[in-house]
Amino acid sequence: MADFYFSLPPLLRGFLQGLAVVLVIFPIAGASSLAERKVSAWIQGRPGPNRAIVPWFAAIPFLGRFLQRLGLFHLAADGGKLLLKEEPLPGHVHKFYYTIAPWLGLIPAFTTITVVPFGAYWDSAMQTMHPLVLANVDIGILAVFAIGSLGVYSVILAGWSSNSKYPFIGSIRASTQLSSYEISMTLAVLPVFMWINSPGSDGSLSLARVVEFQSGTHFLGGLWFVFLMPLSALIFLIALFAETNRLPFDMPESEADLVGGFHTEYGAFKWSLFFVAEYAHMIVGSAVFVVLFLGGWNPLPWVPVASLVHWFHLENLPFVVGLVSIAIFLAKVIFMIFFFMWVRWTLPRFRYDQVMRIGWRRLLPLAIANLIFYIIAIALLT
Amino acid sequence: MSDLLFFAFTALTAGGALGVVLNKNAVHAAFCLLLSLLGTAGLFVLLNAYLLAALLILVYAGAVVALFVFVVMLIGMQGGTGKPTGRLATVGAFLAFIALLAGAFVTLTREPLPPPVLANMPPVGAELKLYAYQLFTTYLLPVEVSGFLLLVAMIGVIVLAKKDKPEAKA
Numbered sequence: 001m002a003d004f005y006f007s008l009p010p011l012l013r014g015f016l017q018g019l020a021v022v023l024v025i026f027p028i029a030g031a032s033s034l035a036e037r038k039v040s041a042w043i044q045g046r047p048g049p050n051r052a053i054v055p056w057f058a059a060i061p062f063l064g065r066f067l068q069r070l071g072l073f074h075l076a077a078d079g080g081k082l083l084l085k086e087e088p089l090p091g092h093v094h095k096f097y098y099t100i101a102p103w104l105g106l107i108p109a110f111t112t113i114t115v116v117p118f119g120a121y122w123d124s125a126m127q128t129m130h131p132l133v134l135a136n137v138d139i140g141i142l143a144v145f146a147i148g149s150l151g152v153y154s155v156i157l158a159g160w161s162s163n164s165k166y167p168f169i170g171s172i173r174a175s176t177q178l179s180s181y182e183i184s185m186t187l188a189v190l191p192v193f194m195w196i197n198s199p200g201s202d203g204s205l206s207l208a209r210v211v212e213f214q215s216g217t218h219f220l221g222g223l224w225f226v227f228l229m230p231l232s233a234l235i236f237l238i239a240l241f242a243e244t245n246r247l248p249f250d251m252p253e254s255e256a257d258l259v260g261g262f263h264t265e266y267g268a269f270k271w272s273l274f275f276v277a278e279y280a281h282m283i284v285g286s287a288v289f290v291v292l293f294l295g296g297w298n299p300l301p302w303v304p305v306a307s308l309v310h311w312f313h314l315e316n317l318p319f320v321v322g323l324v325s326i327a328i329f330l331a332k333v334i335f336m337i338f339f340f341m342w343v344r345w346t347l348p349r350f351r352y353d354q355v356m357r358i359g360w361r362r363l364l365p366l367a368i369a370n371l372i373f374y375i376i377a378i379a380l381l382t
Numbered sequence: 383m384s385d386l387l388f389f390a391f392t393a394l395t396a397g398g399a400l401g402v403v404l405n406k407n408a409v410h411a412a413f414c415l416l417l418s419l420l421g422t423a424g425l426f427v428l429l430n431a432y433l434l435a436a437l438l439i440l441v442y443a444g445a446v447v448a449l450f451v452f453v454v455m456l457i458g459m460q461g462g463t464g465k466p467t468g469r470l471a472t473v474g475a476f477l478a479f480i481a482l483l484a485g486a487f488v489t490l491t492r493e494p495l496p497p498p499v500l501a502n503m504p505p506v507g508a509e510l511k512l513y514a515y516q517l518f519t520t521y522l523l524p525v526e527v528s529g530f531l532l533l534v535a536m537i538g539v540i541v542l543a544k545k546d547k548p549e550a551k552a
Contacts, residue, residue, distance in 0.1 A: 139432050202511055
């Protein structure tokens with residue numbers, strides 16, 4: 001099967017891989033919206049969505065009732081409603097930008113996932129793990145930051161093209177907030193890449209290499225970077241909340257003071273695309289966090305997937321190893337998405353001036369101090 | 383395939399640049415600039431200069447144009463008729479047009495350049511380590527000077543943005 005796949009022309013392979021990305025991320029993003037409703041209900045002590053059911057399923061004893069209580073059919077019901085309802089096009093908007101803005105949010109999210117490694121398979125000939133990634137480029141993290149930074153245009157354009165006051169304020173807030181927190185985010189990951197680029201090695205910003213440095217079995221080699229560089233991880237995580245517009249940093253939306261922020265004038269399918277884009281950004285952000293700080297696809301610190309391969313004698317089953325590593329990686333990503341929701345329903349939203357103060361006067365100096373500390377520490381160690 | 387992509391990215395770059403100059407609406411112009419930058423980044427990728435492409439998108443497309451758009455929206459520059467062109471500007475534009483025509487004429491009629499010898503050109507933009515090494519050896523002075531320039535600009539902005547006198551406390 002693998003041989004047949006590699007015999008296909010590269011263009012077709014690229015197309016199939018791209019299709020796979022969309023087919024995996026889109027449903028996860030959709031399921032996240034249901035998960036958000038369930039998690040919020042659980043945190044607030046409510047049952048949450050538990051009514052929708054397909055008539056024939058309701059007849060199944062126990063299972064039907066269980067699925068109904070789980071709220072799984074609300075996902076299909078929501079999607080159907082958003083697809084079928086009328087698409088309003090307010091008369092005062094800039095039609096071209098208004099229409100493309102929701103789609104612009106999806107493109108960066110789906111593009112960045114191509115450079116994020118999501119698993120590894122065992123190469124029995126080389127006796128090593130090989131990362132599974134759509135495009136293992138040398139500039140990995142830079143590509144993520146570069147394409148991710150284009151996501152801001154979706155929100156800016158949506159607010160501006162709506163041609164009304166509240167969306168406009170939302171988009172102004174978005175552009176300041178996203179450019180402010182990008183600086184701290186970039187500074188926070190620098191220590192990680194200084195650590196993995198020891199003097200004399202070929203310099204690389206590849207994300208797969210970061211995981212490689214967290215899959216050893218001796219003390220420093222197997223330590224996940226969240227333990228080695230806790231402050232970097234914290235700063236990165238806070239900046240990630242700001243970059244994905246999640247509470248407590250969801251200034252562009254702030255429905256309490258801006259009605260709905262940048263998407264006030266949107267409805268139906270276009271509106272839902274903004275949320276698919278938001279969840280897609282969360283998935284990519286969580287995946288990058290897992291790769292950088294949580295050991296990627298390794299089950300435990302000091303226990304890399306390679307150890308599992310030796311313990312359970314999986315040397316001749318590359319597909320099984322690949323699936324196991326992808327499952328571990330996905331479990332961590334899902335935990336991170338749950339963490340995003342947990343924080344959303346626990347902390348209240350910051351005020352706009354607080355967001356700016358935290359970004360520029362707390363997080364940025366902290367990120368610079370952290371960077372200088374690790375420059376000195378790494379220089380002393382190596 | 384590569385040629386097709388080259389033409390696509392060139393069209394994006396040149397078309398975007400034209401859009402920047404010809405658009406009366408400042409927001410449209412800013413987004414044309416964004417398209418032009420994306421096309422340039424695509425051309426860099428075709429040349430295997432991934433680092434330059436990523437930096438171009440990260441710095442210019444992601445941050446600088448976003449700030450342009452931000453400022454344009456904030457001060458509400460959305461087209462309208464500008465000041466009528468003065469006589470000096472008309473003469474200047476005419477001279478620039480003549481120079482452009484002359485340049486195009488010379489470029490189109492001269493002998494084709496000899497193809498570059500690849501061995502003589504280190505792939506500085508392609509490999510991270512080589513790029514960093516060049517920055518800190520051959521091009522150290524320009525790096526330091528531009529860093530100093532940015533520092534001056536930053537201090538200047540802080541000075542300008544500060545209010546002249548702290549207001550009297552009530």
